[in-house]
Amino acid sequence: MSAALPLDSRYGSLAGKVALVTGASRGIGRAIALALGRRGAIVAVHYGREREKALDVAREIVDAGGQAFVLGADLAATEGVRVLLDGLHAALRERGLPEAFDILVNNAGEGLRARIAEVQSEDYDRIMQVNLKTPFFLIQQSLPYLRDGGRIVNISSMGTRAAYPRMSVYAPAKAGLEALTLVLAAELGARGITVNAVLPGATATDLNRDANDPVASQVVAQSIALGRVGQPGDIADIVAFLASHEGRWITGQKIDASGGQRL
Ligand SMILES: NC(=O)c1ccc[n+]([C@@H]2O[C@H](COP(=O)([O-])OP(=O)(O)OC[C@H]3O[C@@H](n4cnc5c(N)ncnc54)[C@H](OP(=O)(O)O)[C@@H]3O)[C@@H](O)[C@H]2O)c1
Numbered sequence: 001m002s003a004a005l006p007l008d009s010r011y012g013s014l015a016g017k018v019a020l021v022t023g024a025s026r027g028i029g030r031a032i033a034l035a036l037g038r039r040g041a042i043v044a045v046h047y048g049r050e051r052e053k054a055l056d057v058a059r060e061i062v063d064a065g066g067q068a069f070v071l072g073a074d075l076a077a078t079e080g081v082r083v084l085l086d087g088l089h090a091a092l093r094e095r096g097l098p099e100a101f102d103i104l105v106n107n108a109g110e111g112l113r114a115r116i117a118e119v120q121s122e123d124y125d126r127i128m129q130v131n132l133k134t135p136f137f138l139i140q141q142s143l144p145y146l147r148d149g150g151r152i153v154n155i156s157s158m159g160t161r162a163a164y165p166r167m168s169v170y171a172p173a174k175a176g177l178e179a180l181t182l183v184l185a186a187e188l189g190a191r192g193i194t195v196n197a198v199l200p201g202a203t204a205t206d207l208n209r210d211a212n213d214p215v216a217s218q219v220v221a222q223s224i225a226l227g228r229v230g231q232p233g234d235i236a237d238i239v240a241f242l243a244s245h246e247g248r249w250i251t252g253q254k255i256d257a258s259g260g261q262r263l
Contacts, residue, residue, distance in 0.1 A: 019042070020044060022105065057255070102147050196252070211230070224258065
């Protein structure tokens with residue numbers, strides 16, 4: 001009989017890690033918060049408007065034996081980053097924890113389906129703000145608090161590698177986020193912080209009406225090698241892997257999370 005392998009508690013566990021997930025009240029962010037919470041992380045569940053839904057997510061983590069709390073901030077507003085980090089620090093202090101954290105997931109995002117001729121300057125600014133400028137400054141302002149060996153995961157989109165009509169602002173915003181990912185991976189490597197981008201394809205959430213619709217999703221599925229649209233949990237497990245000890249040697253990467261959409 002072979003001897004049992006010794007258990008290594010670093011594997012498969014985020015116990016003791018503190019994670020901030022933006023846009024965690026719904027969709028992909030919700031699934032990421034649950035995935036990290038299930039693995040033992042203390043999760044800051046950020047929301048924009050949907051406080052009740054964020055509270056449900058935090059409750060689900062706590063009911064499963066984990067730890068979580070909610071934080072509200074409008075990430076389309078310039079002061080959103082400050083509001084979010086002030087809230088995070090206060091919540092950690094309340095729990096007797098240091099103001100430091102380990103995992104930052106920039107997930108909150110907004111789409112805009114418009115042809116270039118239809119795009120107004122205000123639309124352009126909002127999409128760039130939520131999808132690129134806010135993650136940029138959230139990372140910048142988080143760095144003094146993000147522990148060495150930490151993780152940054154930026155949620156981009158496979159719409160940066162295949163042309164979809166009416167994504168003339170959204171796709172460039174996400175492409176900027178991917179470029180930022182690459183630069184920061186080099187800059188933060190000395191601190192052992194990994195920085196990666198995850199690129200979902202069509203995923204069934206409020207943001208993607210086609211993927212969320214039983215009929216339209218079947219048409220979309222025809223362009224996906226694995227033959228179906230994504231579910232939020234498909235994306236969340238990839239993020240949890242990147243956040244884990246097992247993901248420690250991956251940095252500066254764009255990881256397609258589309259089930260092979262438009263290969
Ligand atoms: N679903 C897809 O097919 C797909 C494909 C590629 C990439 N993505 C990317 O995946 C990420 C998550 O998308 P999703 O499909 O899960 O979207 P979703 O279901 O619409 O959820 C968006 C989340 O972001 C938050 N949010 C949006 N704008 C905000 C703002 N101005 N301030 C604060 N919070 C804000 C929302 O908070 P509240 O509801 O509390 O306001 C919500 O929690 C996004 O970055 C998106 O671009 C999605």
